[in-house]
Amino acid sequence: MKLCIAAVLLVPCGVAHGDPRYTQSDFGGVGLLQTPTARMAPAGELSINANRTEPYSRYSFSAQPLDWLEGTFRYTAITNRLYGAESFSGGQSYKDKAVDAKVRLYQESHWLPEVALGFMDLGGTGLFSSEYLVANKRYGDVDFSAGIAWGYMGSRGDFGNPLGVLDDRYNRRPTAEGSGSFSNGYFRGRPALFGGIAYQTPWAPLSLKLEVEGNDYKNEPRDNSFRQDSPVNLGLVYKLADSIDVSAAWERGNTAMFGITLHTNLASRKAPVKTYDPPAPPLPAKAPNTPPDQVDWAAVSQRLHDNAGYNVQRITQRGPELVVYGEQQRYFHSAKAVGRASRILDNSVNDQIDWFTLVSERYAMPIEETSVPRETFREVVNNREDLQDLHRQVEVNRASERTQTLLYTQPPKPFTYGVGLGYKQNVGGPDGLLYQVSADLDAEYRFTRNTWWSGLLSVNLLNNYDGFTYDAPTGLPRVRTDLRKYMTSADVTLPTFQLNHAQRLDQDLYGMVYGGLLESMYAGVGSEVLYRPMGQGWAVGADLNYVRQRGFEQDFSLRDYRTVTGHITGYTDLPFNLQGALSVGRYLARDWGATLDLSREFNNGVRIGAWITRTNVSKEEFGEGSFDKGLYLSIPFDELMSLSTMRRANLVWAPLTRDGGARLNRAYSLHSMTDGRDSDLFYKNIDKITE
Template identity: 75%
Template sequence: MNFRFAAVFLLPVGLAHAEPRITQSDFGGTGLLQTPTARMAPAGELSVNANRTEPYSRYSVSLQPLDWLEGSFRYTAITNRAYGSEALSGSQSYKDKAVDAKVRLWQESHWLPDVALGFRDIGGTGLFSSEYFVANKRYDNFDFSAGIAWGYLGNRGDIDNPLGYVSDRFDTRPALEGTGDVNSGSYFRGKPSFFGGVSYQTPWDRLSLKLEYEGNDYKHEPKDNVIKQDSPINFGAVFKVADSVDISAAWERGNTAMFGVTFHTNFASRKAPAKTYDPTPEPLPAKMPTTSMEQVDWANVSQRLQQNAGYKVERITQRDSELIVYGEQQRYFHSSKAVGRASRVLDNSVNDDINWFTVVNKRYDLPLEETSVPRETFREVINNEEPVLSLHRTTEINPAMPRNEKTLYSEAPQHFSYGVGLGFKQNVGGPDGLLYQFSADADAEYRFNRSTWWSGLLSANLINNFDKFTYDAPSGLPRVRTDLRRYLTESEVTMPMFQLSHTEQLDKDLYGMVYGGYLESMFAGVGGEVLFRPTGERWSVGADLNYVRQREFDQGFGLRDYSVVTGHVTGYTDLPYDMLAAVSVGRYLAGDWGGTMDISREFSNGVRVGAWATITTASSAEYGEGSFDKGLYLSIPFDEMMSMSTMRRANLVWAPLTRDGGARLNRGYQLHSMTDSRDDDMFYRNFEKITE
C-alpha cells in the first residue's frame, strides 16, 4: 500500500452535537463497541482511532463528508498470525486493510428512529466483511440501538435469512478471503443475527457508558483463529480527556479487555487559529487622499499590496473611475481576505476620483477572474455604518477581459525564487511493515517571463527505515509503479521534478499549458493540457496528452527503455452538498485503457474529502491483489492550522495497494487546480473575511 502523508495536527474543537455523545466503535465509525449504530457525527468530523482487543490491534480513520454519509478506512493487525513466510516478512503479524461505509436512510423524529444501512470491509480482503441495518432512538440520556447483520457482525447466524424467500442464493454466503474486490456477490447472503445495545451519558459530562449484545459468536474468525466467547454481552466506558481526545476501555466476549484512544476534530465547524503572524490590515483614512493620480508613489503602493494583501503586482491601470490591479496572489488562501486588504491599501492611496477597486487575479499570467469592490460601500462596511451584506450584494466577480486602460505602473517580474522544507514519505500495509522517510527538500523556480518557467525539487534523505523494504509485489503489467522500492532506496539524494512549463490563455474561458522534463519521481517526458472553464459555471472539461519514459531508479537524469503515450479527457461538475465529481477516460501508464471516477466534498473553509475508483482493461489477474485501483484522500489548507496565512495544503492520500493498473502521471501542475479561483462559490461563502 502506498500511503502519502502530510502532517495534520488535530486541534481541539468544541462538541457541536447533542448528548449523549457520539463516539467511535472498536472498528472505527460511530458505534458502541463491536457493533455500529445509526448515529452520524457532524459533517466535517475526522476521527483517528487505535485500540487493542486480543488478538486484534485496529487502527482506523473515519470521515464524515456529509451529514448522512460516513466513511472509514482501517488496518487490523492479527497479532497471532504471520503475514507470510519468514523469508517474506520475518516475524511481522498479518495486516488486513478495509474500507467501510454507512448511509443514513431515515433521520430520527418524535416517533421514528434514525435508520442506517452500512457495509464493512467493502474494498478489502473480505476477512471482516459485513452488511447491516441498524436503528437508533434516544430517550433522555439513553441512546438505544438495534439491528440485523450479515457476515462477520452476524456470524452467530441465529435466524434464517428473510431474503431466502426471494432466492435460495441468499441462504449461503460465499468465502471471500483474499479477493481485495468490492465483494458485492456476497451482500446480504448467509444467515444473519440480531445485535443492539445502549449508551448512557452519565451526569458527569466526561464519562459515557456502553452496553451491547453482539451478533458474532467468534466461531468463524479469519485465518482460522480460535477465539473463545464466554458472553455475547460487552460493556465499556468512554472518557473525554479533552475536547479532541477520548480514551475507551471495555470487557468483551466475557473474557477479554479492550483499550483504545480516539483523536478527533471537525474541520467544518472548528475555528482556524488567529493569524497573529499576519501583517495588520491597513486602517482606512478618516478622509480620502487628495493627491492626484500622477503624484501617487505607485512603487510604494505595489510594495504594500504585496506585503499586506499578498499580491505580486504586474501592473496597475485606470479606466475612468475604476482602479485596476493585475497581480498574482501568493499568501492568502481566502481570496475575499486578499481583495479586502488590497481595497484598504488602494483606499489609502488614491483620491476620490476613484469609485471602484478591481483586482484581476492571475496565475502564471493566466487571467482567472476580476473582483470589483464599490469604494463607498466598502468604506461604510469597514466603518460599521453598513452591514457586510450590503457589500456582498454590490461586489462583482466577472471574467478577466482585456480592455482599453491607462497604465499607471508596471513592475518587472521577479525571476528566481526558492524554498526549503521537511518532507515525509510513508509506505504501509505490505509484508515489510511500516516504512518511512524524513527528507530535507529544496524547491526552486525561475520565471523566464510571466508565463514560462522552470521548476525543480531536490530531496535529501535524513532518516528512514527503507533497509527493511525488500518486497516487490507481483505484476502482470509493465512495472510502472510496483518498482517503488527501488525508487525509494537507490539514492540518498533524488530529483523528483525538473520541469519547464508554459501557459497560455487561448480564449476567454479556454486555457492551455505545455510542459517537458522530469515530471515526477518515476517518469520524464513532454505533454500538453487544455481546459475549458467558464467563469461562474458549475462545470468544466479538460484534456491532457503525454509522451513519457520511465526514469532510472536513482531519480537522476537517466532514463530507462519503457515509454508510453498516456492521457485523459476529464469532465468536472458540481453536485449538491458542495460536492464535485470528476470523470476521466483515457490511457494509463501501463498502457491499459479505462476510466476514473472521483467524488469529493469541499467545506467552506477549503477542507476537501474524497474518494476515487479506477477500472481499466487490465484484468483482475493482471492487476493483482485488489482487482482495481481505489482510494480515499483528505486535503486540508495549512491556513486552517497555522497562525499565519498560507496558500499551501496538507494532503493525505490512502490507497490500499500499490499496483500498476490504473496508474496516472503525477504531474505537479494541472490547469483545473491552477484555475480554482474561477469558482466564485468559495469567495462568497467566506465573504465576511473581506473585512479582516
C-alpha cells in the first residue's frame, strides 16, 4: 500500500499501459521528431500540424487515404530569411511549399519489422528534399525505429553511398533548384543513419520520444547553418483531448520545439445524431385498405418531401409495383431516403403492392431505380429478419421506361433559393494563407424540368487578398494569376449566372449544354456528354467550351482574352479502393496536356485525393512550381452536422497559383450528377435503410 501511495505522484495506481499511438513528426506524417518512422495511421486519418523550431515555423496537412500510403502537404516559413528583395517582399519571410509521400513496403510480423519507403519534398522546391528507408519493431510499449536517409535528413553523410556501385552518379547529389519539379537526384549523395524510440507511458495521454537524427545542420536551405550540440533529440506528446495533441522537445542539443496537432479519422468517426431530422415514420400494424387509385397522392407526395427528402415528379403503378419518380434533396445516403420513402408508401396503399421503387432523377434525367420488397423490408425493420436478407433482395438498376399506369403528377415549383456562408482560400507565395469569407445567395429557376437558370450572388464579409502583392512572372496569358484583382475589385459579385439544359440521350448516355457567367473569371458557352453504364466502375466523358475572360468586378463586363478549352476524360475504379480520372485536352492558357486525378472515397462519402497536370508549357514559361499539382479533401456536411444534408465541404491545397494547366471551374459535372449509377454506394450503406 505504501508503495502504491508513493507511486501515485508519478503514475496512478493500477493504470494499465496505454495503447500505442501514432503521432506526427515535426514535418508532418507519422514519426518521431525530426525523423519519420515506418508506422502508418489508420486509413482515413487526417491531421493538421503546426510547430515552431527556430528559425522554422512549419504547418502541415497529412492524410492517410490507404492503410499503406501517407501523404503530406507542408508549408514552411524560414523566419530569418526574406522572401526576396525588400522592394518585392517587404518584411515577408521566405516560404517553402512541399509534398511528401510514404509507402509501406512490409507490415510488421512476429519476427520481421515494418518497413517503409519515403520521399520528403517530393514535388516542391526541393529545399528539404530527402529519401529514406526505415524499419520499426515494437516490444510492448516501446517502438524502435532505424533507417537510412539521403538528402536533407542524411546531410551528415556518415558513409559513402552503397548505390554508388551501380553508377557513379549516386555519389553526387545535385543542388536543389527550387523549381518545384520532381527531382532527378533521388537516393544520391552520402547518406546517414537515423533511429529512435517511442515509448507509450503507463499514463495513457503521455508519450515520450528519443531519436538520433542524420542531419548536422551545416548546410541548411537559404544559406543557413546552425550549431548542433547533439544529434540526440528528446520530446514528449501529450493528448490534450481525443483530437488534440500538444508536443514539446529539445532538439540539436540547444533548441526548443513546441507544436500542436489536430486530428481525426474521417472514415471511422461517428457522424452526429441527426436530432434535427424528422423521425422516421412507424410502419403500420397491417397494410391499409386503400387501393392505389384511391390514395390521396398529393398528401403522400408532401410526406415524401418532408420526411424522405424527395421532390416528387410523378407516381405510377406497374402491376404489383408502385413507382415514385423524383429528385432526392436532403439525404446524402440514398439508402436512408429509400427506407423512409418505403415506410411512407407502406402506410399509404393496400397489399396489392409488393414492391416500392424509387427512381432517382436529376433535372428530369433518370439516374437509377431502387426497388424494395415490401414484406422483407417490413420484417427487417421489425427485427424479424436479418439485414442481409434485404441486401440480397433490393435491386438497384438502370432506370427504364415500361408500361405503367399514371397515378399522380406533381405540379412543378420552379423557383428555389438558399442562403449560406462561402469560403475561398489560396495557399502559396510570400503572403501565406489568403482567404475570403462571404455571404452567398444561390437561386434556381426551372423553365422546364430539365432547363433551368442558376445564379450565385456573393457579398464579401472578410478578405485578406489585398495583401496578395505578388503577381507571379509568367510566359503565358494571365488566366489565373490575376486572382487578387478578382477577389478585391468589388464587394458584391456574381460568381455564376447561367442557363442550363440537361438530358438523358440514351440508356447510359447523358448530355448537357450551358451558357452565361460560368465561373468567377470566365463567361461563355459549353457542352458536356457522358457515357456511364449502370453499375460499372468506369465512364467516359467530354466537354467543350468557348470562354471569354470576365471583368475584375465579376459583374457582366468582359475583357478581351478568349479561348476554346475542353477535355476528354476517362473515369475508372482502381485497385486498393482508389478512383482515377485522366483528362486530356486544351487548358485556359491554350496549352495542351493531361491531368491525372487519384482519390479514395470512404463508405461515408469522405474523399481524399490529389492531382497532377503536365502540359506542353516549359518550366520557364510556367514559372515557379514547373507544373500544376495539389491535394483536396471533400467532406459531406452530413458527417459534421445534426441535420441531414447533401452538401459538401471542399478544401483544396494547391501549393501555387499559376496559369499553366488551368481548367474551367464548371458549376455542374455530369459525372457527379450521375453518382447514383454506382450501385456500390447504395449497398455499402444499406444499413441506413432502417433509419
